[in-house]
Structures are given as structure tokens and as C-alpha cells.
Amino acid sequence: MATSQVTPDNVPPTDAEILTFEKIVELMSSFKKTHVFLAAVKLGVFTAAHGSRKTADEIGQACNVHDTKTLDALLDILVTEKLLNRYDGDDVTAPPVYENSSGADLLLGDASAPTHLSAMGMLMHKTESQMEDWLQFGEILSKGKAEKRTTAEGGDPEQDEKCGHKCKPQPNCHVVEDNEDENVVAEDEESWSELYEMFEGFMRIGFNVLAEKFDFSRFKHVVDIGGGTCQLSRILCRKFQNLRCTNFDLPRMQGCARKRMEQIGQDVSDRITLLGGNCLKEDEIPQPTDVIIIANVMHGFDSDEMRQLLVKKAYDALSPGGVFIVVEDLINETRSNESALLWQLSMDVTMGISHSGGDDGHHHTHTMLRRKTLRGWCEAVGFDASAEPICLVGSMQAAVATKK
Numbered sequence: 001m002a003t004s005q006v007t008p009d010n011v012p013p014t015d016a017e018i019l020t021f022e023k024i025v026e027l028m029s030s031f032k033k034t035h036v037f038l039a040a041v042k043l044g045v046f047t048a049a050h051g052s053r054k055t056a057d058e059i060g061q062a063c064n065v066h067d068t069k070t071l072d073a074l075l076d077i078l079v080t081e082k083l084l085n086r087y088d089g090d091d092v093t094a095p096p097v098y099e100n101s102s103g104a105d106l107l108l109g110d111a112s113a114p115t116h117l118s119a120m121g122m123l124m125h126k127t128e129s130q131m132e133d134w135l136q137f138g139e140i141l142s143k144g145k146a147e148k149r150t151t152a153e154g155g156d157p158e159q160d161e162k163c164g165h166k167c168k169p170q171p172n173c174h175v176v177e178d179n180e181d182e183n184v185v186a187e188d189e190e191s192w193s194e195l196y197e198m199f200e201g202f203m204r205i206g207f208n209v210l211a212e213k214f215d216f217s218r219f220k221h222v223v224d225i226g227g228g229t230c231q232l233s234r235i236l237c238r239k240f241q242n243l244r245c246t247n248f249d250l251p252r253m254q255g256c257a258r259k260r261m262e263q264i265g266q267d268v269s270d271r272i273t274l275l276g277g278n279c280l281k282e283d284e285i286p287q288p289t290d291v292i293i294i295a296n297v298m299h300g301f302d303s304d305e306m307r308q309l310l311v312k313k314a315y316d317a318l319s320p321g322g323v324f325i326v327v328e329d330l331i332n333e334t335r336s337n338e339s340a341l342l343w344q345l346s347m348d349v350t351m352g353i354s355h356s357g358g359d360d361g362h363h364h365t366h367t368m369l370r371r372k373t374l375r376g377w378c379e380a381v382g383f384d385a386s387a388e389p390i391c392l393v394g395s396m397q398a399a400v401a402t403k404k
Contacts, residue, residue, distance in 0.1 A: 031131070033077070033081065036074055036078070037081075038124055038128070040074060040078060041108065041124060043064075045059060045074070045078070045084075046083075046104055046105075046108035047109065048062035049084060049099050049109065050105055050109035051110075053097040053098065053099045054097060054098060055095045055096070055097055056068060056071055056072050056075055056095065056096070057095070059071070059075065075098055082101055082103075083101055083103075083104040083108075084101060085098065085099050085100070085101055086098050087099075115204075116201075117201040117202075123198050123201075196260070199228065199231075200229060203231060203296070204231065204235075205392075206327065206392040206393045206396045207232045207235050207295075209392045209393060210390065210398050211236055211239045211240075213390050213398075214390060214400070216291065217242065219243065219323070220242060220244060221243070221246070221289045221291070222245045222246070222290065222291040222292075222293060223246045223248055223285065223289045223292045224246070224293045224295070225248050225249075225279045225293065225297065225310075226248070226249055226295070226296075226297035227247035227248060227257070227293075227295075228249060228253065228256065229260035230245075230257050230260060230265060230274070232245075232295060233246075233247050233268075233272045234261075237268035237271045237272060238267070238268055244271045244272075244273070245273070246286050246289075247272060247273065247274050247275065248275045248276075248279065248285065248286065249276065249277075250276060250278065251277070252276075254276050257274050258274060279294075279310055279313065280306060280309055280310060280313070285313055285314070285317040287316070287318070288317065288318065288319040289318060289322065290318070290322050290323070291318075291324075292317060292318060292323075294314070295326075296327060296328060298326060298328060298369060299329075299368050299369060307377065308380075311324070311377045311378055312381045315378075315382055315383060319403070320404070321403060322402070323400060323402050323403070324378065324383060324402075324403070325398050325399070326369070326374060326401075327392070327396065327397070327398045327399075328368065328369050328374075328396070328399070329394070329395040329396050330368070330371050330395070330397045330399060331368050331369065332371055371389060371397075371399065374399055375399070375401075378399075378401040383401035383402060383404070384401065385400075385402075
């Protein structure tokens with residue numbers, strides 16, 4: 001009589017096996033949550049759920065959705081993600097009602113609110129484009145590049161109209177050769193204004209946390225390098241009445257900054273100076289100054305040499321005891337903060353596809369910064385960079401170095 005063979009069916013799973021299997025299923029399903037969120041924004045679910053509690057039928061009518069069974073599932077997933085609240089009530093025969101969570105209402109519900117996450121049309125177009133790019137991640141990983149899949153330019157006008165935003169492709173930008181005047185070339189100011197509007201929506205929370213956690217009251221002058229629309233300068237000047245700020249950016253960016261200051265910066269305009277220049281050129285950074293901040297810029301430089309040069313120029317421009325603050329999604333020493341690592345992969349995917357059509361004359365090395373690397377650069381020029389970075393929001397941190 002043949003001895004029966006032990007098959008996988010007979011092997012009881014270990015705890016580690018169960019946990020790993022659950023993680024695999026979670027990883028393979030996580031993209032579905034992104035599509036649920038994008039569909040909710042496109043349909044106007046958060047706008048419909050603003051102001052008062054509504055049933056699924058009422059939300060469906062407001063969003064012109066006829067598949068109520070699927071809508072029920074979508075709403076309940078948004079509840080599990082803490083974007084909606086659901087109230088079942090005491091009457092079991094009555095349908096549940098939904099409303100935005102407090103955070104979702106501030107960021108997504110009321111388009112007229114000052115906290116609303118603006119430029120959603122552009123953000124969604126960018127997200128959908130990235131999802132297509134990520135389908136080629138394996139090819140980029142093995143070959144170093146992949147062909148861009150062409151889609152209709154500018155997104156879906158009908159859906160953008162539902163979102164309340166006109167969506168335009170991101171303006172082209174590149175790091176220029178030494179004989180050109182600026183680092184960034186903008187095709188038109190309107191595109192850059194919309195791009196900056198999207199950035200403001202994302203950076204507002206992190207910048208306000210920085211203003212709360214770091215004491216700027218002992219300083220008089222802050223230079224914000226690559227300050228765009230003066231958002232950080234506005235936040236700092238409103239909180240610290242003794243502070244003056246210089247918004248230092250490329251000359252071609254000054255129109256966007258001036259326009260934004262006219263819209264929402266009049267109350268602090270007497271303490272904010274707009275200055276056009278190139279932070280990598282000789283003596284263009286205002287000096288001496290008390291604080292230099294560079295937020296979400298250094299990762300976009302083409303080389304570590306350029307990043308190190310900026311660190312040196314910041315050191316030279318600061319007064320003794322001055323502070324250099326770098327705001328970035330920093331990768332920690334153990335490389336365990338997933339959000340920053342995913343940002344790095346996103347840049348790698350974008351660069352692998354955008355340069356697959358041929359050599360554009362530039363060797364791009366866009367990269368997220370590691371805490372240890374940034375600390376080494378600062379210490380090499382004379383900074384005391386021993387302070388732990390300030391956690392702002394998500395993986396965004398503010399690394400602080402002091403001129404001895």
C-alpha cells in the first residue's frame with residue numbers, strides 16, 4: 001500500500017505565513033482604493049456630502065449615479081478610510097445617512113472654503129497619468145527606461161468640469177545649461193499658476209506645522225529659496241510680527257508670486273520682498289541673513305554637486321548663529337519610511353519614461369534626500385547639524401542646521 005504524500009493542503013499555515021499572505025493581498029488590492037477615491041472626487045461625492053447628512057440615494061441623485069448597489073459599496077469604503085462618516089440610527093428599516101468627515105469636509109467638501117484642496121482637476125490628471133506610468137515599472141527596473149503610453153492631452157474635460165477645475169498638463173521644466181539664464185523654463189504663466197496652486201494645497205499643512213514647531217521669534221529676516229508664491233513667507237509673517245521675509249526665486253516665477261500676493265497677501269506685503277535670481281550663481285542669495293529655508297527644491301536638482309553647492313552658499317550667506325532649514329520628504333537612516341521611498345520610485349518611473357525617447361542633453365539624477373547624506377553635507381561646510389529633523393506631516397520633515 002502506497003504511502004500517502006504530504007501535500008500543501010495538509011500543511012497548517014504558520015502565523016508568519018498568514019500575516020504575509022494578508023500583506024500580499026493588501027498590496028495587490030491597494031490600487032483599488034485609489035480608483036475609489038478618484039471616482040468619488042470626479043462624481044462630486046464630497047461636494048454632495050457637504051452641509052448636511054444624506055442617504056446614499058440622495059448622494060446618488062446629486063452625483064447622477066444610477067448604480068446604487070455599487071455606490072453603497074463606494075460610500076462604505078470611504079467610511080473605512082475615514083473620509084466619510086455613516087450614521088445608521090435606531091430604526092433598522094431606515095437607510096443610513098452619510099456626511100463628510102471633518103477633515104474631508106475642510107479639504108474636499110466646500111470648494112469655497114480657504115482650506116479646500118485646490119487644483120483637484122490637475123492633481124487627478126497627474127495621478128491618473130502616473131498610474132499608467134507605473135504599469136511599466138518592471139520594464140523600467142530591468143531596462144532603465146520605457147516608452148510613454150499616449151493618452152488624450154489635458155485629461156477629461158467633462159470630468160474636470162464636474163470637479164470644478166480646468167485641468168491642464170504640467171508645464172515643461174528642465175535644468176538648463178550654464179549659458180542659459182534660468183533653471184526653469186515655463187511655457188506659460190497660467191500653467192505655472194495652476195501648478196503652484198496645487199502645491200499650496202499640499203504644503204499649507206506642513207508649513208503651518210513648521211511655524212508652530214520652530215521658534216522664528218528670535219530672528220528678524222528669513223530668505224525662502226524657491227519660495228514660489230510666497231506661501232511660507234505669508235504664513236511666517238502672519239505668525240511672527242517681527243519677521244521680514246525675502247521670497248527668492250527665478251525671475252520668471254515672480255509674476256506668479258506677485259499675483260498671489262495681490263490675491264491673499266496684502267496684509268503682510270509690507271514685510272515680504274520678492275527677489276528674482278539664481279541660488280546657484282555667485283552672491284545672488286541675500287546676505288547676511290538670519291534664516292535660509294529651501295522647501296521641496298533640492299530633490300529636483302540634477303546632481304549632488306549642485307545640492308552641495310547650495311548648502312555651501314547658504315552657509316556663506318548666513319550670519320553667525322544663523323539657521324539653514326531644508327524641508328523635504330527625507331529618507332531616514334534605516335530606509336523604512338515608505339512614503340518617502342515611494343516618492344523616490346515615482347521620480348524614477350517618471351524619469352525612466354520621459355527620457356526613453358532619446359537623450360535630451362541632461363543627465364538627470366532627481367532623488368529624495370537621505371537624512372545622513374544631508375547632515376554630512378552640512379557638517380562638511382561648518383554647520384552644526386546634530387539636531388533631529390522636525391516631523392511636519394507624513395514623511396515631510398524639516399532638517400535644521402546652525403552656523404557655528
